[in-house]
Amino acid sequence: MAQDSSLPDFWCKRYLSDVMPWDAGGVPEEFMQYSQQLTPQQTIFIPGCGTGYEVGWLAERGYAVEAIEFSPAALEMAQKVLGQFAQHIHAGDFFTHQPNQPFDWVYERAFLCALPRKMWTSYADRMAKIIAPNGVLAGYFFIGDQPKGPPFGISQAELTALLSPHFVLESDQASVAPLPVFAGKERWQVWRRCDNLSH
């Protein structure tokens, strides 16, 4: 199988051969809880959405959710999962996609840990650009020592260094029901975008 997880082909091979240990097959608990506080005007973006369960969950409740995926195989699966809500997901690369407006919430799940480490600074810069002032980057982070990946583990200190130029950590809790591949290392975190940080 292809070894460079920055390429769509890496992911296509896994989706097509049904090797998807990250796929929850549904919507995780903290995501649902956090979504309760959304207002109808708020916009949500899900990069690297995979099979897109969270996209469908939000779309069927009427929320303004948009998602992108760069693996055609994942897109095909997501379109089946989403059915009538398939228009909420688009083919696109997170690093070049130009959204029409900044988002109130970018949802992270198994995306940062899917990217090779050399792309993490670009990830943080991009998040700062596409999240509205006072918006959030909220979701699941794979915290821990796991140099070989994906999933690539990140220490809490490293994640703080990566995001703190633009974001403040507002809440942090262990995920209640991580999949085996993330067991003991998955945390639900909410990072709020803050323009007035002095560094």
Ligand SMILES: C[S@@+](CC[C@H](N)C(=O)[O-])C[C@H]1O[C@@H](n2cnc3c(N)ncnc32)[C@H](O)[C@@H]1O
């Ligand atoms: C580990 S999977 C996680 C999928 C989904 N977030 C989930 O939780 O099930 C990582 C996903 O990110 C996608 N991906 C990786 N890099 C991407 C990029 N630069 N732009 C868009 N999608 C990307 C992959 O195709 C893959 O579907």
